Amino acid sequence: MVESADLPQKMDGKSFRKLEPELRQELLSAQLEMIEKKAFSTLIVVDGMDGAGKGESVARLYEWMDARHLVCNAYGEPTDEAKARPRLWQFWRDLPAKGETAIVFGSWYQRILREHVAGNMDDKAVGQELARVRQFEEMLALEGVLVLKFWYTLPKDEQKRRLEKIGKKKNVARHVLADWAALKNYDKAARLGERIIEETGAADAPWFVIPSQDAQYRDAAVARTIAKAMRARLEACKAKAPAPARVVIKRSEAGSPVDTIDLTARLDEETYAKKLKKLQQKLSDMSDHKDFAKTGMILVFQGNDAAGKGGAIRRVIRPLDPRIYKVYPIGAPTDEELARPYLWRFWRRLPRKGQIAIFDRSWYERVLVERVEGYARPEAWSRAYGEINEFEHELTDFGFIVCKFWLAISAEEQLRRFQARQETIYKQHKITDDDWRNRLKWDKYAVAAGDMIERTNTDHASWTLVSSEDKRHARIEVLKTICKELKRRV
Amino acid sequence: MVESADLPQKMDGKSFRKLEPELRQELLSAQLEMIEKKAFSTLIVVDGMDGAGKGESVARLYEWMDARHLVCNAYGEPTDEAKARPRLWQFWRDLPAKGETAIVFGSWYQRILREHVAGNMDDKAVGQELARVRQFEEMLALEGVLVLKFWYTLPKDEQKRRLEKIGKKKNVARHVLADWAALKNYDKAARLGERIIEETGAADAPWFVIPSQDAQYRDAAVARTIAKAMRARLEACKAKAPAPARVVIKRSEAGSPVDTIDLTARLDEETYAKKLKKLQQKLSDMSDHKDFAKTGMILVFQGNDAAGKGGAIRRVIRPLDPRIYKVYPIGAPTDEELARPYLWRFWRRLPRKGQIAIFDRSWYERVLVERVEGYARPEAWSRAYGEINEFEHELTDFGFIVCKFWLAISAEEQLRRFQARQETIYKQHKITDDDWRNRLKWDKYAVAAGDMIERTNTDHASWTLVSSEDKRHARIEVLKTICKELKRRV
Numbered sequence: 001m002v003e004s005a006d007l008p009q010k011m012d013g014k015s016f017r018k019l020e021p022e023l024r025q026e027l028l029s030a031q032l033e034m035i036e037k038k039a040f041s042t043l044i045v046v047d048g049m050d051g052a053g054k055g056e057s058v059a060r061l062y063e064w065m066d067a068r069h070l071v072c073n074a075y076g077e078p079t080d081e082a083k084a085r086p087r088l089w090q091f092w093r094d095l096p097a098k099g100e101t102a103i104v105f106g107s108w109y110q111r112i113l114r115e116h117v118a119g120n121m122d123d124k125a126v127g128q129e130l131a132r133v134r135q136f137e138e139m140l141a142l143e144g145v146l147v148l149k150f151w152y153t154l155p156k157d158e159q160k161r162r163l164e165k166i167g168k169k170k171n172v173a174r175h176v177l178a179d180w181a182a183l184k185n186y187d188k189a190a191r192l193g194e195r196i197i198e199e200t201g202a203a204d205a206p207w208f209v210i211p212s213q214d215a216q217y218r219d220a221a222v223a224r225t226i227a228k229a230m231r232a233r234l235e236a237c238k239a240k241a242p243a244p245a246r247v248v249i250k251r252s253e254a255g256s257p258v259d260t261i262d263l264t265a266r267l268d269e270e271t272y273a274k275k276l277k278k279l280q281q282k283l284s285d286m287s288d289h290k291d292f293a294k295t296g297m298i299l300v301f302q303g304n305d306a307a308g309k310g311g312a313i314r315r316v317i318r319p320l321d322p323r324i325y326k327v328y329p330i331g332a333p334t335d336e337e338l339a340r341p342y343l344w345r346f347w348r349r350l351p352r353k354g355q356i357a358i359f360d361r362s363w364y365e366r367v368l369v370e371r372v373e374g375y376a377r378p379e380a381w382s383r384a385y386g387e388i389n390e391f392e393h394e395l396t397d398f399g400f401i402v403c404k405f406w407l408a409i410s411a412e413e414q415l416r417r418f419q420a421r422q423e424t425i426y427k428q429h430k431i432t433d434d435d436w437r438n439r440l441k442w443d444k445y446a447v448a449a450g451d452m453i454e455r456t457n458t459d460h461a462s463w464t465l466v467s468s469e470d471k472r473h474a475r476i477e478v479l480k481t482i483c484k485e486l487k488r489r490v
Numbered sequence: 491m492v493e494s495a496d497l498p499q500k501m502d503g504k505s506f507r508k509l510e511p512e513l514r515q516e517l518l519s520a521q522l523e524m525i526e527k528k529a530f531s532t533l534i535v536v537d538g539m540d541g542a543g544k545g546e547s548v549a550r551l552y553e554w555m556d557a558r559h560l561v562c563n564a565y566g567e568p569t570d571e572a573k574a575r576p577r578l579w580q581f582w583r584d585l586p587a588k589g590e591t592a593i594v595f596g597s598w599y600q601r602i603l604r605e606h607v608a609g610n611m612d613d614k615a616v617g618q619e620l621a622r623v624r625q626f627e628e629m630l631a632l633e634g635v636l637v638l639k640f641w642y643t644l645p646k647d648e649q650k651r652r653l654e655k656i657g658k659k660k661n662v663a664r665h666v667l668a669d670w671a672a673l674k675n676y677d678k679a680a681r682l683g684e685r686i687i688e689e690t691g692a693a694d695a696p697w698f699v700i701p702s703q704d705a706q707y708r709d710a711a712v713a714r715t716i717a718k719a720m721r722a723r724l725e726a727c728k729a730k731a732p733a734p735a736r737v738v739i740k741r742s743e744a745g746s747p748v749d750t751i752d753l754t755a756r757l758d759e760e761t762y763a764k765k766l767k768k769l770q771q772k773l774s775d776m777s778d779h780k781d782f783a784k785t786g787m788i789l790v791f792q793g794n795d796a797a798g799k800g801g802a803i804r805r806v807i808r809p810l811d812p813r814i815y816k817v818y819p820i821g822a823p824t825d826e827e828l829a830r831p832y833l834w835r836f837w838r839r840l841p842r843k844g845q846i847a848i849f850d851r852s853w854y855e856r857v858l859v860e861r862v863e864g865y866a867r868p869e870a871w872s873r874a875y876g877e878i879n880e881f882e883h884e885l886t887d888f889g890f891i892v893c894k895f896w897l898a899i900s901a902e903e904q905l906r907r908f909q910a911r912q913e914t915i916y917k918q919h920k921i922t923d924d925d926w927r928n929r930l931k932w933d934k935y936a937v938a939a940g941d942m943i944e945r946t947n948t949d950h951a952s953w954t955l956v957s958s959e960d961k962r963h964a965r966i967e968v969l970k971t972i973c974k975e976l977k978r979r980v
Contacts, residue, residue, distance in 0.1 A: 032919050058812035063804055068819030068850050072812040081571045105813055172778050288662045314553055322548035322562040323595055329558030335825050360558050429522050 007224065009217050016216040024064045027223050030230035031065050031101065038099040038339070039237045040144045042230060045107045048152030048193065051162035052212035057152070058103055060219040061226075069099065075106035084352035086398040087111065088136060092347035097339035098144070107149075108133055109196055116192050117185045126192070130199045135390050141204035142383060143341035146233050149205060150222055151197055152212045156186050247378040249451050256450030257457075261408045263469040272472040276315065279479040284319035286483065291490045293354035296400045299482070300362045303407030304445075305435050306417040307468045308475075309360055312407065315475045316358065316482065325356035330365060342366060342384075343391055353399070363388055364404075367452045372444045385455040392461040401485050402461040405478055406453060407468040411442050497714065499707050506706040514554045517713050520720035521555050521591065528589040528829070529727045530634045532720060535597045538642030538683065539676075541652035542702035547642070548593055550709040551716075559589065565596040574842035576888040577601065578626060582837035587829035588634070597639075598623055599686055606682050607675045616682070620689045622880070629877050631694035632870075633831035636723050639695060640712055641687055642702045646676050737868040739941050746940030747947075751898045753959040762962040766805065769969040774809035776973065781980045783844035786890045789972070790852045793897030794935075795925050796907040797958045798965075799850055802897065805965045806848065806972065815846035820855060832856060832874075833881055843889070853878055854894075857942045862934045875945040882951040891975050892951040895968055896943060897958040901932050 008015075034042065044061075046054050058072055073094045082090040088108065096102040112129050115121040121129070141147050154162070201207040208225050212218040254260075267275075286292060299316065301309040317325060328349050337345040343363060351357040366384040370376035376384075395402050409417075418439070421431040438445065457463045464481045468474035498505075524532065534551075536544050548562055563584040572580040578598065586592035602619050605611040611619070631637050644652070691697040698715050702708040744750075757765075776782060789806065791799040807815060818839050827835040833853060841847040856874040860866035866874075885892050899907075908929070911921040928935065947953045954971045958964035 036919075055811050055813065059808060059810070062807050062812060062817075067804060067807060067817045068800070071816055074813035079569070079571050081569050103812070169778075171780055288659075290661055310558070314557060317552050317557065318549060320549070321545050322552060322593070323545065323564035326561055327552075327557045429526075 007217060007220055009211055010214050011216040011220065013216070016220065019220060023220055023223050023227070026231075027064050027227040028066065030227045030234065031069065033234055034101075034230055035066065035069050035099045037234065037237065040146050040233055041096040041098050041340070042101040042146040042148065042226070043096065043140065044101065044103045044226065045109075045147070045149040046103055046105050046152070047107055047109050047149065048210070048212075049154045049159055049189070051159045051166070052152035052154045052210075053215055053218060054105070054152055056215065057150075057210075057212075057219055057222055058105065061103070061223065064223055065101070070101045070103070071096070072103040072105055075104070075110070081352070084354075085350050086394045086400075088394060089347060089350060092344060095140075095145070095340050095344055097336065099339075108136070112196070113189060113192060117188050126195070127199070130196065132390070134200050134202065135386075137200065137205035138202065139343075139387050139390070140341060142380075145341065146229060147205035148226060148229055149200075149207045150225075151193060151207055151209050152218070153190075153193075153209060154212050158213055159186065244377050245379045245382075247382040249382070249455075251451070252454060256446065257453045257463075257465065258406070258408060258446055258450045261465050261467050263408065263410055263413075263467045265467045265473045266470045267472040267476060269472070272476065275476050276479070279476065279483055280315070280319035282483050283316070283479065283486070286486045286490045287320055287324060287356070289490045292486070294399070295489050296351050296353045297356040297482075297486070298351065298395060298400050298402045299356065299358045300364065300402070300404040301358070301360050301407065302362065302364050302368070302405065302449075303466075303468065304409050304414055305438055306414050306421070306430075307407035307409045308471045309407055310430075311471055312405070312468075312475050312478045313358055313360060315479060320356065324354065325358060326351070327358045327360060330359060330361040343387065346391075350395075351400075363391065364452055364456075368445065368448050369438075371448050372441055385452070388456055389458050389461075392456075392458065396460040401489060403482055403485055404456075404461060404463045405481070406449065406463055406465050407474055408465060409468050411439075413469050414439065497707060497710050499701055500704050501706040501710065503706070506710065509710060513710055513713050513717070516721075517554050517717040518556065520717045520724065521559065523724050524591075524720055525556065525559050525589045527724065527727065530636050530723055531586040531588050531830075532591040532636040532638065532716070533586065533630065534591065534593045534716065535599075535637070535639040536593055536595050536642070537597055537599050537639065538700070538702075539644045539649055539679070541649045541656070542642035542644045542700075543705055543708060544595070544642055546705060547640075547700075547702075547709055547712055548595065551593070551713065554713055555591070560591045560593070561586070562593040562595055565594070565600070571842070574844075575840050576884045576890075578884060579837060579840060582834060585630075585635070585830050585834055587826065589829075598626070602686075603679060603682060607678050616685070617689070620686065624690050624692065624695075625876075625880050627690065627695035628692065629833075629880070630831060632873060635831065636719060637695035638716060638719055639690075639697045640715075641683060641697050641699045642708070643680075643683070643699060644702050648703055649676065734867050735869045735872075737872040739872070739945075741941070742944060746936065747943045747953075747955065748896070748898060748936050748940045751955050751957050753898065753900055753903075753957045755957045755963045756960045757962040757966060759962070762966060765966050766969070769966065769973055770805070770809035772973050773806070773969065773976070776976045776980045777810055777814060777846070779980045782976070784889070785979050786841050786843045787846040787972075787976070788841065788885060788890050788892045789846065789848045790854065790892070790894040791848070791850050791897065792852065792854050792858070792895065792939075793956075793958065794899050794904055795928055796904050796911070796920075797897035797899045798961045799897055800920075801961060802895070802958075802965050802968045803848055803850060805969060810846065814844065815848060816841070817848045817850060820849060820851040833877065836881075840885075841890075853881065854942060854946075858935065858938050859928075861938050862931055875942070878946055879948050879951075882946075882948065886950040891979060893972055893975055894946075894951060894953045895971070896939065896953055896955050897964055898955060899958050901929075903959050904929065 007019075011019075034040065046058060048054065062070060062072075071094075075090060078087075078090060091104065091108060094102060112121065112126060112133075116126055137147055197207045197209065208221075210218055210221055299313075301313060303309055313327060317327065326349075330345075333342075333345055346359075346363050349357060349359075363384075366376060366388070367381050371378075371381040392402055418431055418435060421427040453463050453465070464477070466474050466477045497509075501509075524530065536548060538544065552560060552562075561584075565580060568577075568580060581594065581598060584592060602611065602616060602623075606616055627637055687697045687699065698711075700708055700711055789803075791803060793799055803817060807817065816839075820835075823832075823835055836849075836853050839847060839849075853874075856866060856878070857871050861868075861871040882892055908921055908925060911917040943953050943955070954967070956964050956967045
């Protein structure tokens with residue numbers, strides 16, 4: 001928490017006009033360099049008391065900065081598309097690309113403030129919410145987002161005077177009218193504000209308290225703070241990147257979970273056909289059931305190359321109404337995706353309630369291919385385990401069912417399948433040079449898979465390890481697991 | 491309109507099973523080549539009678555094609571985000587990238603069907619709607635989308651039998667229940683279906699009528715039709731691209747509108763300050779007014795380089811609540827944008843009702859820089875005039891106010907500004923080698939601008955030509971125009 005921007009808290013018109021060109025120059029030049037370098041994005045959270053002039057303050061930023069690379073995203077009552085997805089979805093959706101600056105007006109703190117003031121969220125619940133907000137902001141910061149949070153404050157009597165003035169305006173749209181309840185709840189809101197600042201004011205996403213009685217001080221302080229922070233980040237980017245951290249993954253002594261999979265299971269054609277039909281019928285009925293509209297499902301398929309992910313997915317979607325599911329193959333990210341935190345591409349693909357999203361490869365590539373091939377630095381992939389657990393927690397908390405499958409085959413079986421693919425004309429597209437190269441790194445991938453399963457096998461989203469040496473057996477296991485999970489909810 | 495896929499309309503299980511591997515191979519190999527080449531995308535419109543098994547038919551496509559590059563987008567009742575934007579927005583949002591295939595379930599025809607059957611849209615209105623749908627589909631086709639439309643039909647008694655059966659199911663979600671009214675309105679819907687097929691069945695977006703009593707015939711016919719169409723398009727892509735068409739732009743004899751702009755207007759500092767304050771206050775009041783929430787505004791800024799677009803925009807946004815507007819600078823498209831029809835990047839930036847979107851450069855770059863620099867082929871930019879008019883018509887029909895500004899300066903004034911920019915440290919970023927290069931093509935840009943204004947100066951979205959030789963004059967003209975347009979609605 002920082003209270004000062006090295007400026008006098010009361011500023012007369014003359015000294016403000018004197019300061020202005022210098023401030024603008026400071027802010028604009030930092031922003032322009034950020035735009036040019038495209039090394040990070042800036043997220044400015046604007047929060048605090050009603051009537052403090054947050055809107056005016058943002059308008060000033062638009063005037064002083066390059067408005068073409070600045071956007072203000074305002075969040076009021078969530079739209080129905082937002083309501084149908086976990087609460088952070090709308091904020092993720094609007095995350096700025098590298099080089100861009102976004103202002104968050106009505107941030108993730110608003111819901112906590114509103115609920116707490118209304119008496120729907122007790123102190124303990126507030127603490128839990130704030131802890132999760134912290135994790136979200138920490139992740140953003142580590143992913144290269146410069147997060148700056150401003151808390152605008154106003155003395156009680158001044159707030160009263162201002163809100164009364166606004167209330168007298170006629171025929172204005174809703175966003176102009178301040179929340180009248182704010183006045184009544186001044187003390188409660190102010191106390192929670194202090195707590196928010198204390199508990200979420202980490203160095204990687206600091207709070208800046210802005211006393212807002214004097215509009216000129218307010219705007220100057222905000223501008224200088226942003227300029228300084230951008231400049232500091234630009235300098236940090238210029239410094240030589242540190243050598244990759246050495247990451248030590250603590251493993252359980254029981255050995256890699258991947259090695260414990262019994263690959264001998266087999267299913268004969270006839271039993272398979274019977275079971276398949278029964279399970280698909282079950283899946284069809286449950287997904288058509290009206291209770292399913294209240295939940296939603298996210299299926300993650302990972303596994304050795306050629307383990308049969310595609311075939312398993314086809315058996316899952318066969319009985320589903322095509323209007324309720326989508327299959328997402330995860331390959332190389334687009335440039336819009338690369339310009340944002342890596343989980344952005346999955347947030348933008350989240351299903352609505354009542355829908356099913358099937359990921360053929362997923363966010364786990366971060367700790368598999370990106371780790372093994374060195375696309376992500378050790379400090380990046382090693383923190384991804386926790387970030388992924390938190391992400392999935394958001395999903396299950398919202399009511400989604402999350403099923404994760406690891407389809408395992410032996411190295412020998414993989415070789416047989418690769419060869420078979422090369423020999424069958426309409427399967428040749430499924431085998432590339434990459435596949436052969438990855439095969440040479442079988443052991444490294446096995447270690448990565450073991451670590452992944454051990455560290456992301458949570459209560460809310462557990463892994464199902466599926467022996468896929470026999471495809472029939474694997475498909476039935478997948479369907480069985482999905483039906484079992486659905487059964488608990490429908 | 492095509493009724494046959496060279497298949498018998500009744501198919502027993504045995505002949506279907508015999509045909510299946512061949513059909514799958516045909517379809518999959520065409521799709522895989524499309525995925526690999528990334529030369530076009532495929533849009534499959536699934537429409538027709540309730541109970542015909544459209545869902546089942548789509549499920550079959552998922553089974554036979556590479557499901558990872560196939561998505562089914564289902565549209566029911568529009569969400570509130572869709573309702574806050576022109577009706578085509580939701581379809582634009584989901585347009586597939588090149589290489590991808592998207593199924594449209596509940597297409598743009600559904601609203602027409604629903605409204606007509608309910609008696610809310612008479613024959614004449616239907617005709618107008620269908621004409622606009624045609625323009626939309628034609629544009630998609632010309633932009634490289636393979637548009638295939640399937641109309642599933644069923645005899646009346648068969649539909650009755652099926653809908654009754656579905657109606658008996660218990661506890662099912664809403665999407666499972668067929669529309670019971672369908673039965674009552676069979677004749678009316680069937681007649682409109684025939685009209686739709688007749689009036690929108692152009693060669694570039696053909697209808698295929700699929701008699702759906704026999705599910706095996708239905709699925710085989712759809713698959714074969716898609717496979718053939720994809721294959722034909724792939725062959726067409728292989729053929730040598732024709733030489734660019736020679737485009738002749740018919741010009742009015744009055745000379746280029748750009749040349750008619752009187753550049754002598756000036757405004758002194760004092761008058762400017764007074765007018766600016768008054769107009770900004772007006773703009774603030776009107777945009778805060780509750781009536782503005784029922785409309786919305788789209789501002790387009792084009793003009794000579796260094797004409798002062800940025801400065802004018804800053805004067806417009808100064809009095810606006812930062813929660814209601816967004817500024818979009820239009821530079822090079824991202825790869826996600828390049829993979830789709832060029833208007834996609836603007837549809838995805840459309841404001842909601844009650845909001846203002848400000849485009850600093852816009853879709854008009856298609857007929858300016860893309861024309862002059864040769865980034866778009868003559869046959870592409872020359873049809874863009876009509877496409878843009880249609881696009882803006884969608885916007886104004888929906889209730890948006892569209893203001894387009896052409897900011898004009900003389901070649902001499904541009905030179906002075908370029909030189910001044912190079913001399914002022916914090917303006918140097920605004921002048922690049924490109925600017926100097928473009929300047930050498932001053933005449934070509936003037937011709938392009940003249941053609942643009944002449945051909946896109948419509949009743950619903952007219953151009954305002956602004957003399958910007960004097961920046962103060964230009965800014966006041968822009969604000970005046972916006973206030974005048976707003977005044978008619980608020």
